[in-house]
Amino acid sequence: MQRALARAVLVLAACLASHAALAAPTPKQQNGISYVNGGVGEDEQSAMRAQRGDYNLLLTFATKQSGAYRSDVQLDIMDTKGNTLLSAANSGPMFYARLPAGTYRISAAAEGKVFKRSVRIGTALKEMTLHWENDSVDDPGLQE
Template sequence: MKDGTFLALAVGATIAAATAVLSPPAHAVTMPSEHTTSSGVPYVAGGIGQGQADALRSMRDKYNLRMTFARARTGEYLSDIRVQIEDMHGKRLVDALAPGPLFYARLPDGNYRIFCTFDTQGQTRQVAIKSGRARDLVIYFAPASMTSATDS
């Protein structure tokens, strides 16, 4: 009986140790994954929480258009931004939702129109992408107090 109890404890300890080694820690950061649009444009988006933001920033050198979304005045990072990118002929190359404040894309050389929408606010930018040069944009949206109606 002692041998059976010892064996059960040994097996249980082995399973617990293997689970601890193979399972990611509770604080593990989910690395944002790259997506490719139907037009062939690779992009990555996210940056919620410091760990994910750091992970995404470590990927930034792979992309030539890097956008950050924030509130004007406070600099508060924003999430759920609709990002649409068109070439100068009006062909939509990207139509995506950025779940966090960072959005990186790898575009061919050319001129583009970028439309970003947060809540009911829209921002438009034009950007030229040239070989070997990355473009960094910070797109600010008005503070919440300026976008919502107040009852007086």
């Protein structure tokens, strides 16, 4: 009886592990920048959070008043010269990137509203949330 119970637990654990692996968004690369995009649904959000240690820029897109996540954001990350290094349509609600140390310009657009932020990436993790209601689209300055 104990052997059958142990087998059932192992099968259940394997099923849960494979389900979590299926929920994990696939990392991608663009111009040498690794990134992962997703977080639609609880399973995918958990899978994204499990990967957060692999990235140094964590972006979350949401609607401020309702708290609803957004997954329809056009995201562009540019260098200080204005060259687009990464461009991703239908981003969100979570977007993680691994960038070399430096200063970058982030442009995130949805519903005709474009957020522009400057961010300095160093050794510390940088996390930002952009809200699409009652949040100023004006650049608040360099985000340290």
